[in-house]
Amino acid sequence: MSVLRVAPRTAVVLALASAAALATFTWPFFIPAHPESTARTGEAPLVFLVMLPVLVALVLAELSSGGIDSKALAMLGVLAAVNAALRPLGAGTAGIETVFFLLVLAGRVFGPGFGFLLGSTSLFASALLTAGVGPWLPFQMLCASWVGLGAGLLPTRLRGRAEVAVLAGYGAFAAYGYGLLMNLWFWPFSLGADTQLSYVAGAPVLDNLHRFAVFTAVTSTFGWDTGRAITTAVAVLLAGPAVLAALRRAARRAAFDAPVTFAAPAPQPAPSTATPPPETPVAAPQDVPGPAVGVAPPARRWLHEAPVTAGEDGQGGGSHQAPQRPAD
Amino acid sequence: MTERRDGVDAAAAAPGRGPRRWSAARLPRGLHPGAWWLWALGLATAASHTTNPLLLALLVAVAALTVLRRRTDAPWALAFRMYLVLGAVIITMRVVFRIVFGGGQGEHLLVSLPEIPLPEWAAGIRLFGPVAVEQVLGGFYDGLRLATMLVCLGAANALANPKRLLKAVPGALYAVGTAVVVALSVAPQLVESVLRVRRARRLRGATGRGMRALRGIALPVLADALDRSLALAAAMDSRGYGRTAAVPAGQRAATGALVLGGLVGVCAGTYGLLDSTGSGYLGLPMLLTGLVVAVAGMLLAGRRVRRSRYRPDRWRSAELLVAGCGIAAAALTMLAGSVTPELLYPPVSPLTWPEVTPLMLLAVTAAAGPAWLAPPPPGSPSTRPPTVGTPVGAVAAPTRTGDPATSVPGGHP
Incomplete structure (x- = not known):
């Protein structure tokens, strides 16, 4: 299922911007030794630092240009909040990274476009909450977006154990890829220009790749990146089935792909917005407890102690969909 | 001197407010x-x-x-x-x-x-x-x-x-910006949600620890958050979120052409910047032109969004x-x-x-x-009335998207 339809034009924009953005990561491999006036070693990074936020903004604007459904937008905001709340849990503890787990699962359930947006909004909200805004933020946002996008592009037919296994494998792969790209971005900045591990402008690509491989192996691959990959894979294996069930249940309740139809003017005043009619077939699964979508619940419900209906719902879903223990 | 310049502005903003008008600034x-x-x-x-x-x-x-x-x-x-x-x-x-x-x-x-x-x-x-x-x-x-x-x-x-x-943020990024505002407002409520679920567990006599307790808390909190998003969407719908302006087909095509053309320019400019044999015009000038064109397209696309602002920053x-x-x-x-x-x-x-x-x-x-x-x-929010600059929205009810941190979508044109 895809919550956010990606039009062909959007796909082209996404591909072009991703190609240009990849250059902002990999430029140390390609930068020529004797460039014309502009690409001095000092200035090329700055050009790319300015360019990437604009590219990210362009893609985000393009993805949301068709108008995001209010339910998708609320889901995006809430999942980004959960991600942003999860992120500080792992920060600082030997590579334990808790962001990718939900990002991969949500991208899987809600589709590639939603996964892309979720990656960006999660990291942006997290940066605002913990005041981590800096030049690295657009790069992190883009990498996380790619992770969510990739999760949405995995083959759709898989279900059950195979799905969880594939997602865990993808999570580990994405964690390594994210670490590698962020290292690549940080490489010229952390080292400066003239150590033995720095990039050499104009050197053959393989030579620079070799230096980068040594740099990333020395600094992070065996510590941080491996920790991140293991955390993500284990979290997906352990909690994946239950979380997938919860997300799918929410998607079913929201009835994202219900066709929006406007009934003929009825005698009573018609609702002003495009909520799907409650009698659409997709909108009526058995486990909807109350009235269907589009009916505002009591507004004060979240402010006061309320009976934990949601909690019981979740527990029920968790218990009859008990996650399989990993094979080992 | 600066005080005088401020004074001119303050006088323009609030005419006839007494002799010491400059102090308003x-x-x-x-x-x-x-x-x-x-x-x-x-x-x-x-x-x-x-x-x-x-x-x-x-x-x-x-x-x-x-x-x-x-x-x-x-x-x-x-x-x-x-x-x-x-x-x-x-x-x-x-x-x-x-x-x-x-x-x-x-x-x-x-x-x-x-x-x-x-x-x-x-x-x-x-x-x-x-x-x-x-x-x-x-x-x-x-x-x-x-x-x-x-x-x-x-x-x-x-x-x-x-x-x-x-x-x-420009109009084209309005939806994403709203999602971030929702995220910022919901994040503190997750803590409250965790406390509530833990209390309910204790009342039921569940004393599990470790992985089982984690699942017993984390999953209800997640389900809670997902349900909350549906309630929020309903509230946004009822307040007119998603209203768009009619944009003629020609303008839509122009927007797409600008964004696509600009991005092609950016790609070509990046290539020129990184290519040692590239000619001069393919480098930085091309890159910057492409960026400007694409951004113009994005701003044009933002005209589709109609929103009103509550207490805009001047x-x-x-x-x-x-x-x-x-x-x-x-x-x-x-x-x-x-x-x-x-x-x-x-x-x-x-x-x-x-x-x-x-x-x-x-x-x-x-x-x-x-x-x-x-x-x-401005001083601390507790001692002052909630006016400009007070951090708002952090504790607002989730069904209210129209708090001062958000622009009210649709609403009043």
């Missing part, structure tokens, strides 16, 4: 976040044009002074220390990497460490070896420049209210002054660089003592302006 209020960002970017630009450690240290001091004088007690304002620590880490990293992996160039040997040659697969690198003053100093200068730029951005983070900045004279100070600092540093380039980039070999010229001092003075020119920040 000095009333505590939150400055437009864009002004702080422009100021900080100006400082960062100034820092990027020099490796003179004295000038860089002065810029850091100016940023810290302004933050201390003009920050609020919002959570983002308290993270400035983190940026200082991060800057120190960057400097240390650069110097340590130079010592461990450095080539050992330079005349003045500090110390000679034992060499550790690495095997062939590691690109023939050797660790440690002789450590020269020039090498360490070069790393320190470079690191200090990067750290200064970082601290300047940290100052903008501490001073500018991110929620109000989100209000100022761009007044104080904002102009603050932004102007940053730009002046950048311009003066560049001017100093064209007059005495060797003083802005003090050579590492031969070793020279860095100097500061009057022009640099002028740049630093301009940068320090906002510490006094900007209006003082």
